Amino acid sequence: MHTLIIYCHPYQNSFNHAILDAVQQSLNQSNLKYQIIDLYADDFSPVYSTEELKLYHSGQTTDLLVEKYLKLLKMAHTVIIISPVWWNSVPGMLKGFIDKVMKEGKNLSHIVTKLGVQGELKNIKKCYLITTSTSPTFYIRFFNANGIKKIFLNQTLKQLGFQGRSWINFGMISTTSIERRKKFLKSIRLKKFE
Template sequence: MTQFLIIYAHPYDRSFNHAELDHVTAKLTEQGDPYQVIDLYHDGFNPAYDAEELRLFHSGQTHDPLVTQYLTQLKAADAVIFITPIWWNDLPGMLKGFIDKVMKEGAGLTHVVTKTGVKGTLTNIQKTYVLTTSTSPTFYLRFFCGNAVKQVFIGATLKQLGMQHVRWSNFGGITNAPEEKRKAYLEKVGQMAF
């Protein structure tokens, strides 16, 4: 049985991202897979460093209890599902701040720094899914905006953390998408092999 951790980054509970969250949790429940949800906005997570948090970074410590909680959840997960919008061609600041603050350097945490670079220790995460929505069409993000999600978030950040087998699905052009297209995409999400 796979232990899933869903990292959800949208502030509005009537958003399409929230509908994705509902479909994903329904699918995991149907499969009988246990899951936890980190709802960054609902939790009141502060994505910004303060001086004390930054001072503690290299020692792998924190003064933010949510960071401690999130680290524990990451270390216990077998699979992670990110559900987030793409704003201005990249991840929202809330999710970027989650990566900045929660991914702690040090043995037994999320990564160590070696002479050759960052070595991820989140190898317990065998499957990773990135579910995004964007106003821009997906082809525009991929070919004209630098493809930040694929190139930086997936190809560098998640890889450096040791997360494996990453699959990305984006619903592009969401602002003008008709209702039937939205429903079809949610059905697709509900049929994904998690």
């Protein structure tokens, strides 16, 4: 079992990439093994083709990255997702990752029962979602219905079996000071992702 980082940002000089570096430093300091899924670097297509969608209920895929990503998820005990918040939600690339990689079927990501979706990814004991947003965090939580936490973390990922879900957001990314950015990155480097 290991830690899996899912990184979703297209720009290598972004603050999200600095967060990725800080997370790796934390994991290295704790001597934890990890792998990275870099959705943009992998040129992952979040779009369903007609052929791909036809295979959904069989648990099969036409996309080799889907197979690879699901295998990595099945081996992980900790998942760290690093992503911006765009238009009050996760980016389309990350949503497409969930849409395509989460395959229905026993020993895949989930099964559907009369009571709803039952997650098969119970091996994931901890999940950290680290985001950046233009809006302040309090705005997302209290004035924007807290959709990231309520829907993405506590509905979607919960249904898939992810346990120990938590959200860390760095708000006001466009107008914040360098000192505040450095302080946040330091807190990430010092965090124990276990």
